[in-house]
Amino acid sequence: MTGEAPPLRVALAGFGAIGQQIAEALAAGAVEGVELAAVSARDRDAAARRLPESLRDVPVVTLEELEPLADVLIECAPAALLPQALDPFLTAGKSAIVLSVSALLDHYDMLVARARETGGRIVVPTGALLGLDAVTAAAEGEITSVRMVTRKPVRGLLGAPYVVEKGLDLESFKTETRIFEGSAREAAAGFPANLNVAAALSLAGIGPDRTMVEIWADPESTRNRHSIVVESDSARLDMTIENVPTANPKTGRITALSVLAILRKMTSSIRVGT
Numbered sequence: 001m002t003g004e005a006p007p008l009r010v011a012l013a014g015f016g017a018i019g020q021q022i023a024e025a026l027a028a029g030a031v032e033g034v035e036l037a038a039v040s041a042r043d044r045d046a047a048a049r050r051l052p053e054s055l056r057d058v059p060v061v062t063l064e065e066l067e068p069l070a071d072v073l074i075e076c077a078p079a080a081l082l083p084q085a086l087d088p089f090l091t092a093g094k095s096a097i098v099l100s101v102s103a104l105l106d107h108y109d110m111l112v113a114r115a116r117e118t119g120g121r122i123v124v125p126t127g128a129l130l131g132l133d134a135v136t137a138a139a140e141g142e143i144t145s146v147r148m149v150t151r152k153p154v155r156g157l158l159g160a161p162y163v164v165e166k167g168l169d170l171e172s173f174k175t176e177t178r179i180f181e182g183s184a185r186e187a188a189a190g191f192p193a194n195l196n197v198a199a200a201l202s203l204a205g206i207g208p209d210r211t212m213v214e215i216w217a218d219p220e221s222t223r224n225r226h227s228i229v230v231e232s233d234s235a236r237l238d239m240t241i242e243n244v245p246t247a248n249p250k251t252g253r254i255t256a257l258s259v260l261a262i263l264r265k266m267t268s269s270i271r272v273g274t
């Protein structure tokens with residue numbers, strides 16, 4: 001970042017666990033050259049009260065009102081709002097950082113076509129996962145298989161459409177139990193607010209239909225644990241991350257940090273990692 005470049009103005013679509021963590025970090029000057037320009041939330045008065053002291057003047061507006069106020073959108077709202085949040089930024093040829101990656105699979109063709117038309121960009125950070133740098137590099141060669149095993153505390157899975165539909169009584173489980181096995185596309189449909197990481201992994205590698213996922217409910221665990229094995233012609237990847245949850249038990253603390261790291265890459269003179 002040169003001293004003369006104007007700050008990159010970012011807007012938060014969503015002000016829950018991820019949005020608030022990002023706002024607090026930006027208020028503390030975590031990323032040089034990046035400023036919070038606008039916020040959107042369901043309850044805008046409550047969001048305005050929760051803004052950090054030094055950001056009290058930041059406007060809290062509707063999703064549709066964010067675009068003129070910012071250069072980059074950070075989407076961290078409920079999955080169902082993804083097209084509504086992204087559309088104005090992509091139409092204006094701007095960038096959108098997406099956390100609700102499960103929903104991105106549902107609207108992929110339409111949103112990517114919009115970005116292609118206007119020169120806008122959809123950016124999917126590594127989020128609560130690890131190793132997407134190595135997976136995207138391996139995908140430049142030939143990947144033969146990608147498998148992910150997720151273990152979550154019961155609290156991190158309650159209410160997922162798949163759990164409700166199958167009538168699974170997760171709170172009665174005494175030992176860790178596999179509750180799902182299928183493709184990343186099926187995992188995104190059954191667990192849209194719990195398994196964005198599988199959708200991100202699939203986009204980095206061999207796509208949502210060939211990426212295989214297991215989900216385990218673990219009554220003993222307090223962390224979200226994701227293990228990935230990738231077989232490719234350049235390397236075998238075998239990686240695990242254990243995420244400390246935020247106030248939202250579905251969401252790991254590292255997710256917001258991943259967004260800060262992307263913002264630093266967008267503005268820094270040196271960029272490390274693929």
Ligand SMILES: NC(=O)C1=CN([C@@H]2O[C@H](COP(=O)(O)OP(=O)(O)OC[C@H]3O[C@@H](n4cnc5c(N)ncnc54)[C@H](O)[C@@H]3O)[C@@H](O)[C@H]2O)C=CC1
Pocket residue numbers: 013014015016017018019040041042043062063075076077078079081098099100101126127128129192193194196197200248250251252255
């Ligand atoms: N890519 C990844 O690695 C990860 C993605 N996620 C996803 O990121 C998203 C955000 O996660 P959290 O912050 O934990 O969720 P959260 O539930 O804590 O916050 C969601 C926020 O969206 C806001 N919202 C609701 N309706 C709105 C509307 N009409 N307009 C504007 N804002 C509205 C709510 O006020 C709330 O502030 C979710 O879709 C979640 O599944 C979560 C963890 C990891």
Ligand SMILES: O=C([O-])CC(=O)C(=O)O
Pocket residue numbers: 128193194195196197198224225243250251252253255
């Ligand atoms: O992928 C998600 O939605 C969240 C997740 O598993 C985590 O934070 O560990």
